[in-house]
């Protein structure tokens with residue numbers, strides 16, 4: 001059974017929509033102003049429907065005046081129309097403005113909620129680690145939330161307007177239908193509400209055919225959004241890695257990858273076009289036929305003299321309104337299909353974010369950040385695929401016990417650091433550690449911004465004077481940067497790896513943590529600078545305990561203890 005009409009799926013879908021909608025409208029701090037805006041918008045919609053009813057009556061009077069060549073009535077009706085139309089235009093503009101305002105407020109709120117969910121508890125990192133099926137969270141947050149708020153508001157307000165319009169014009173059409181009769185042989189047949197039934201039948205047939213023609217659009221739209229995001233992301237990656245790609249001369253291969261990604265975009269788009277072509281064809285034919293259909297039905301009554309021109313025009317107008325309202329589904333099919341895929345994408349992202357830590361692992365983890373030493377008991381570090389990497393029965397590092405960790409590449413040194421940092425979910429056992437840990441990775445992260453912001457990251461402000469910051473940069477052998485604290489740049493692209501590592505050292509000196517973990521944090525430096533920086537650490541941070549990972553023996557001089565992680569390696573099966 002198809003997706004949109006299947007009732008249990010349908011209900012499930014509405015439950016998803018409700019889950020996404022509910023927080024803003026029931027618990028958010030903006031809910032009262034949002035409701036006030038919504039009620040105003042709804043009132044305006046209803047008023048606008050009322051105006052269309054008045055215009056329908058005007059139609060009758062106006063065409064009768066034309067038929068009767070009544071010039072005085074003609075001019076007074078033109079005046080009346082101008083007033084009605086002016087008020088209608090005013091409400092239409094106001095309604096647009098208030099709806100757009102409500103939409104952007106809702107989007108702003110929801111985007112902030114997603115920022116929190118995505119960035120709290122290292123969720124963004126875990127999603128990347130697990131190659132989560134919520135592809136492209138950036139696109140979901142930027143585009144899908146926009147489409148969700150837009151479609152939810154415009155579709156539901158449109159539906160409401162259609163229902164009210166349907167109710168009002170059904171009554172009018174019912175009354176006007178009394179004049180429409182048939183002659184079957186010698187007997188005259190009058191079916192009560194005949195025009196209404198005709199409009200109903202017309203719309204039902206139209207909706208069923210539309211659904212049949214356009215149902216593939218739902219999954220096609222879903223896929224299109226994913227392909228577009230993948231395509232954009234690959235270009236963003238190219239920009240981020242421009243230098244490395246340029247050095248390899250990888251342009252042709254990159255073009256090939258980009259073309260591959262874009263091929264997916266356009267192929268899927270061709271499928272959408274093909275489906276949409278039939279849909280547009282049908283909906284156009286459907287709306288064109290709707291102009292003639294009521295005239296054909298009411299024509300016998302008009303030519304038979306049972307109805308004046310004004311009556312005929314009112315019937316045609318009312319039929320158009322009823323049929324329009326009933327065609328809400330037909331007219332909005334493409335928007336409904338897009339809405340459905342947006343709701344699915346946001347819901348899967350929510351579900352994936354909520355289930356990020358494997359519950360069976362979490363039960364076996366005990367992580368205590370109240371101690372001052374670092375104490376590991378019965379700890380097993382594993383990989384996402386379930387394999388275990390390292391078994392540590394017992395390991396204790398006391399404050400002041402500077403330690404150098406060595407082991408061949410791939411043993412799990414970085415995994416141990418990630419676990420101690422609390423960002424690696426695949427481990428079991430018991431870990432006690434201080435809360436004041438700082439990690440310097442091999443390649444530090446530098447935000448795009450001023451050099452001062454890059455230096456104090458992740459803090460946003462500092463109580464240090466510019467003089468002190470400059471002195472610090474000089475002490476870290478970054479004299480040339482000392483005068484550029486206010487320069488705004490993409491520092492990760494501008495600074496050499498060695499300069500970036502020196503900047504990270506300056507950060508550590510600012511932060512002065514209890515424990516400092518350095519993961520090959522001096523790999524890009526010459527021996528002399530490496531020694532100078534470690535000496536600076538020892539001199540300026542006497543209370544900070546250093547734990548370093550390094551492949552070079554040169555660091556041995558700055559650590560009293562050496563830990564060979566190979567001793568803990570889990571034997572290969």
Ligand SMILES: Nc1ncnc2c1ncn2[C@@H]1O[C@H](COP(=O)(O)OP(=O)(O)OP(=O)(O)O)[C@@H](O)[C@H]1O
Nearest residue numbers: 129383384389407408409410411412413414415416
């Ligand atoms: N996100 C991940 N998903 C799957 N496997 C991973 C992931 N991160 C690390 N590994 C695997 O875990 C093992 C240990 O990796 P880790 O980076 O800790 O090694 P290392 O000892 O620090 O090596 P190196 O000295 O080269 O930096 C490697 O085999 C690596 O492939």
